[in-house]
Amino acid sequence: MTQSTQAVSRVDRPMFITTMLTVLLVSVPIIGFHDTAGAFISSLFTALTNNFGVFYIWYGVAAVAILAWLGFGRYGDIKLGDYDHKPEFSTFSWIGMLFSAGVGAGLLYWAVIEWGFYIDSPARGFAARSTEAIEYASAYGIFHWGITGWAIFCLPTLAIAYPYYVRKIPYLRLSTGCVAHLPNGVNSKRGRFIDFIYMINLIGGSGTSLGLSTPVIAASLASIFGITHDFALEVAVVVLCVAIFGTSAWLGLSKGIKRLADINMFAALALLFFVLAVGPTLFILKMGTNSIGLVLQDFIRFNTWTDPVENGGFVESWTVFYWAWWIAYGPFVGIFVTRISRGRTIRSVIMNMLLWGSLGAALFFIIFGNYAMFLDINNILNVTGIMNEQSPETAITQVFLSLPAGEWALVLFAFVAIIFVATTYDSASYTLASVATDHLHAGDHPARWHRIFWAIGVGILPCSLMFIDGGIKVMLSTTIVASMPLLVIGVIMTSSLLKMLREDYVKYGVMSTRDARKRLTADLNE
Incomplete structure (x- = not known):
């Protein structure tokens, strides 16, 4: 698509202006009242998880069940696009873009240390650091980044992609996925409200992931260059990432996001297999195999455990948080994956997202997480002690420095982290620009300047969140608060998709x- 063609797509000025004003109205008070903002957001987190957490659990279960029915049923062979359309991107590039957009920015953070939050405060009442606590600490990360989470991503993808490619609705927006329940179309007041909720949610959700990823990158760079890790360095990291994904946004989908995703796939795989080769290989493989077995064996139990008797808080703090995180990012990933999935069938999208997404995330947890755990439980490096006494990001840097040629491993880790952040927010700026564009037919792109604007705008709220007191708890709380309206919209989207599939089947046949x-x-x- 040429730049001249892109320029034809007009900006949706009311959506554009309203969203930016709202971001400023949210960010300025957070910075101005940073002493109390963290406590306020955390109190909302507690109230929402305690009172509505079970609805997130139900949503996750329903997402898996509905996608299994769609994938193996009569609708699985429907192609997203015209009957003779071929996939626009190779499967490798498609998976790379999917992975980078969907989980890249947060995965490197959690894969290394998530087990560290569970081992001393385990689920199901296990004794701290018991055999069961250690084994389930390794397994829970794979579960939280596995099939259920990717199912929550996949549902909005199909809900948006079907009307966009099959019914030819020329709007790449969240409201497109709700069109069967919008009598006056996506430009109605209801449709525009849904899109507004999405844009605010994405900017808030991106604040969580960028706010978690930035300190890790900053800590790595501080260790590599021997400089002080402070707030100024973290802001500099945000500026660096914005510059990278701003450049990528300017280059476009094929030359920008695709190339970054391809490069990062190779770099990430190289780092993974280096750690596997020079680390405790046998322990990593045995614990990884054991963890996959636990997830498969207890899959239903993991998905439905609500801890109703003891109410220990594990479910609300972790499983509910993760489902809220996937829900918060679901529409963003749905819009982006819709854009790169023309020519693929419904079954192909479901199988590839759930299978490759889950296996890819599991690979990071099995290798990085189990290596870090090995160091801790064998008293080689007190990973959990560093997490509690200093910070999780400091623990992550120390884990990689403990490797042979640790400084070079940390350099590669920092490179992968920066590119993961860049591709994630490159994708975010693309979808924000898409939603704030008046018309966007299949194959078209938002204007370049529009994508650049949102590439910069996405960095505003993360900086404000990093400035307030409360650290990681505030980051997690922000995701929960931002995702609540999308829990309801997700139900509407699913209903809309099923309604359209049923109507078209009755009217046109297979x-x-x-x-x-x-x-x-x-x-x-006609």
Whole structure:
């Protein structure tokens, strides 16, 4: 798509202006009242998780069940696009972009140290640092970044992609996924409100991931260059990442995001296999195998455990938080994956997202997480002590420095982290620009200046969140608060998708056949 073609797509001025004003209205008070902002956000977190946490659990279970039915049922062969469309990107590049957009920025943080939060405060009443606590600490990270989470990402993808590619609705927005329940279309007041909620939520959700990732990168750079890790360095990291994904946004989808994702896939795999090769290989493989077995064995139990008797807080602090995080990012990933999935079938999207997304995340937890755990439980490096006494990001840097050629490993880790952050927020700026564009037909792109603007705008709220007191707790709390409206919108989207599939099947027959698609296209062109 040429730049001249892109320029035809007009900016949706009311959406654009309203969103930016709201970001400023939220960010300025956070910075101005940073002493009390953290406590206020954390209190909202506690209230929401205690009173509504079970609804997040139900949502996760329903997402897995619905996608299993769609993937293996009569709708699985429906192609997203015209009948003869071929996939726009290779499977490798598609997976790379999916992974970078979906989990890249947060995965490197949690893969190394998530077990450290569980081992001394384990689930299910296990004794701290018991065999069961250690084994389940390794398994829970794989579960939280596994099939259920990717199912929560996949549902909005299909809800948006079906009307966008099959029914030819020329708006790449969250409201497109709700169109069956919007009698006056996506430009109605209801549709515009849904899109406004999405844009505010994405900027708030991005604040969480960038706010978690930035201190890790800053700590790594401080260790590499022997400089002080302070707030100024963290802001400099945000500026660096914004510059990278701003450049990528300028280059466009194929030359920018795709190339960054491809490069990072190779770099991340190189780092993973280096740690596996020089670390305690046998322990990593045995614990990884054991963890996968626990997740498969207890999959239903993991998904439905609500701790109703003891109410120890583990479910609310972790499983509910993660489902809220996936829900918060679901529409963003849905819009982006919709854009890169023309020519793929519903079954292909479901299987690839759930399978490769889960396996890719599991690989990081198995290798990085189990290496860090090995250091801790064998008294080689007090990882949990560093987490509690200094900071989680300091612990992460020390884990990589403990490797042979540790400084070079930390350099590669910092490089992968920076590119992961850049690709994640490159994708975020792309989807924000898409939603704030008046019309966007299949294959079109938002204007370059528009993508650059949101690349910069995405960095505002993370900086304000890093400035307030409360650290990681505030980051987690922000995600919960931001995701609550999308829990309701997610139900509407799912209902809309099922309604459209059923209506088209009744009217046109099997939608994976050429004849049915011709009849639908003819009706749309009338």
